[in-house]
Amino acid sequence: MSYEIQLQDLRKVFPDGTEALCGVSLTCPRFKTTSLVGPSGSGKTTILKIIAGLLEATGGTVLFEGNDVTNLPPDKRNIGLVFQSYALFPNMTVIENVEFGMLVRKVPKEERRRKAHEALEMVQIAELGHRRVHQLSGGQQQRVALARAVVFKPDVLLLDEPLSALDAKIRVELRGELARLLKEFNITAVYVTHDQQEAMSLGDQVVVLDQGLVMQVGEPLEVYARPANDFVAHFIGSANLYRASVVEPVNGHVTVRLEFGEIKVPEETFRRRWSYVKPGPANLLCRPENIAIVDGQSAHAQLKVDECLFLGDRQRITGETNTGERMLVEAHSTVPVKKGDTVPICFSIDNMHFIPPEE
């Protein structure tokens, strides 16, 4: 049985006065993975520890499937935990590590073995059961940690940066596999990371945190394409963010004025896409892959290129507009651009997003 987790106005002030959580409310839906992402110190681990019951909140409530568990001790919560440091016993074998919790709970030997073996099969290292942990790679150790966390069939799985100790290549491989496993486990999971790509590829829902506050909750694409504020725009992905002025429609077109040029959008399109934007100041967001290098006529601005970074299939072009704003463009590698060129660029209107000015 897995359940929905609800956090209501969680607050945490540590004894030294550090305010780690300043009123966090969110719902982690049943059977789904919620990614908590944010910079170092934003409160991710604190939230996880409070859900696990390992840390007491200063205020607020934790509900599991509607039941208040705020004061329930950790061993009554049936939670599986996976942390960055695997916390495995180095001198025990893999299968002994997975069995350990059941040994403590006096589960009979045969049942212990069977369950541990099943869990190892699930994470695809059943053949390594007899090895000692110190004979495993980092990625394999993390699989053992995962097997150990799910062997109890927990109601909730909490993972705190489980991949961060691994090198880049294994990390990406294991990320894909973890995404598959989390679906297979069919469990409510909370996944903490400071890596925005990991958060988006693993989470059904992404929660962006900053300084103990929730900045945005949404599906990965929503958070990426329609960030709620400047912080989220910059933290998730690369952002070209410009101060704009939206002018009342004239002759069926809304004009978006920027320092370096203007963009005309049919009034009907503008209303449909950005009904919340009123005439006046706003911030315009355009992701690097939504800016195209064009052939002059339809250009929204001119970009003086100061760097081209070849990435294989793509290139990252950085430069400055004629009024000095920085711009990052991602284009196909075959687009002929080099350092020193001035090229006409065009924003993809369909993929633009406006962030209302902060009050």
Ligand SMILES: Nc1ncnc2c1ncn2[C@@H]1O[C@H](COP(=O)(O)OP(=O)(O)OP(=O)(O)O)[C@@H](O)[C@H]1O
């Ligand atoms: N025991 C403690 N005493 C005092 N302050 C603490 C304690 N534990 C954490 N903090 C502070 O609480 C804030 C949130 O910490 P937390 O560990 O939740 O951050 P995090 O988002 O997990 O960061 P990281 O990405 O670095 O792991 C930080 O400012 C941290 O310094």
Ligand SMILES: [Mg+2]
């Ligand atoms: Mg942490």
